[in-house]
Amino acid sequence: MSKKVVILGGGVGGMSAAQELAERGFDVEVYERLEVLGGKARSIPVPDSASGGRKPLPGEHGFRFFPSFYKHTFDTMKRIPYGTNRRGVYDNLIETTHVMAAREGMTEISFPLYLPERLDDWEMLYRLIVKNEANIPRSEMLFFARKVLQFLTACTERRNTDYDDITWWDFVEADGKSKEYVDFLAVGLTRDLVAMQAEISSSRTVARIYVQLMLGILQPWLHVDSILNGPTSRVWIDPWEAYLTQLGVNFHTGASVDSFEFDASSGRISGVNITQGSETFKVEADYYVSALPVEVMARKVTPQMGQKDPMLATLDQLQTGWMNGILFFLNKNISLNHGHILYVDSPWALTSIFSQSFWEDIDLDEYGNGELEGILSICISDWNTPGVLYGKAARDCSAEEIKEEVWAQITRRLNDTGTIYLEPGDVITWFLSPTIDIQPGEPTKNTEPLLLNTAGSLRYRPEAASQIENLFLASDYVRTNTDLATMESANEAARRAVNGILGREGWMLGLCRLYELEEPLIFKPARAIDRLRFKMGLPQLDYL
Ligand SMILES: Cc1cc2nc3c(=O)[nH]c(=O)nc-3n(C[C@H](O)[C@H](O)[C@H](O)COP(=O)(O)OP(=O)(O)OC[C@H]3O[C@@H](n4cnc5c(N)ncnc54)[C@H](O)[C@@H]3O)c2cc1C
Structure with a gap:
């Protein structure tokens, strides 16, 4: 008989987990508070x-x-x-x-998101780079490029500690720089695209995303x-629901998770209490995947669950923003x-x-x-x-x-x-x-805030497979390669959660595929040197 998995929350994380499990023959039930699926993406x-x-x-x-x-x-x-x-x-x-930057009292600046092909692309680049219409002082542009290089040549260990602990604002030394430097380079992109305030965001997270966006532009075969x-919902979430239903997933909408029941003697979750309409009932399964948002999950963790997995007890250290x-x-x-x-x-x-x-x-x-x-x-x-x-x-x-x-x-x-x-x-x-x-x-x-990757928060980000044998986490706050509160991190977290279940079921093959964030190969030797230096307690080399 196939193993039963209960998924709590029907956002991108929950639906991604449902897909991976149902495609592998698991018996999947999803409980979602709202009447519709998709969570923040609906x-x-x-x-x-x-x-x-x-x-x-x-x-x-x-x-x-x-x-x-x-x-x-x-x-x-x-x-x-x-x-x-x-x-x-x-x-x-x-x-x-194209991406366009609009400022008050100034002409808009448009930037092609591909390597220039046509005359007007070159004209745009000319306006941006040669005429410097953004008005960022050249010395500050070079300074910023140097900071990006500093990040690119840092090893993972240094990024996960030193660079996660420092804010993006401090990393790019925004204090005292021009308004244009702040608007375009220090604050603009992060704040506008992912609601991250440079003053509190982890420089590791922001720099990694910068690098990804830049790589997208430099690789013309990709769509940045x-x-x-x-x-x-019409072109993604609804067809997704239809596909999952066809695979046998049972969706229970309007069904809110009240609490987890934890059995201290076995160290396992023994059930989840749900309210649907006027009914309250307990559901039981072999495995539980929590795809609830961080601020909800943090409130559902009981002291006993927190004792079993201390990472669950500190979920409330993760901050959300609007x-x-x-x-x-x-x-x-x-x-x-x-x-x-x-x-x-x-x-x-x-x-x-x-x-x-x-x-x-x-x-x-x-x-x-x-x-x-x-x-x-x-x-x-x-x-x-x-x-x-x-x-x-x-x-x-x-x-x-x-x-x-x-x-x-x-x-x-x-x-x-x-x-x-x-x-x-x-x-x-x-x-x-x-x-x-x-x-x-x-x-x-x-009612639905968004996780912020604040400086120093990486240490509070849990793995998808918790220390509770039958509890897995599949939402955007889980520790992932993506590491930014997005649909991508929710999806990656779901894959990691499902791999955790497959691991406990003894699967060696057929695991969900995980992808690394790509980085320019040219910096690999510099990162390897930095790894050695980091282990020896030495600072990073300055290449410029
Ligand atoms: C305005 C906005 C724009 C965004 N734009 C982008 C973008 O362009 N690209 C991008 O990649 N990301 C974007 N994001 C981020 C992205 O939407 C989220 O990171 C991602 O959707 C999170 O998915 P999730 O499944 O982890 O969580 P959620 O989407 O929050 O899903 C959690 C689900 O759990 C349900 N739930 C909550 N409490 C309970 C309960 N007690 N019982 C049962 N169910 C419950 C919720 O209703 C929800 O359906 C944006 C976010 C916002 C807010």
């Missing part, structure tokens, strides 16, 4: 927005980007059938071609950044850039994409009131810095104030050099992710 239809028999407007928790180093996620997507796609859901990814060709989506549904089809726009000097660290320009096969007439022509999907990554209209941080604003403030910060950066791209009359309606819970007279809550 789409959220806009309530009361449909008329004339159409679908509700396609809201998202936040837009999704899939950089080229997402090998685990891509591999999973290729196995999810989708229509006539040869490579399943993976073929629903569309490459973005892709996005889906439709609403996330990153959330707001969408403007437009009655005109505009796209200023074929990719993301980073509002590098915006107080709320805004990033946007005009989603509709990638939704080639989606008929927008199917949605809303039939007027939909464009979707400006925005992520707000800084909820603590005062805005420009009300002088308040996003977390202190009403939903209406957030909308006004985001619109002001965006239009001040797009409409400021002669052409008016966005006007209030273009907006049909807007939608703020309901995970931002704003109640009058109460501090605003974010």
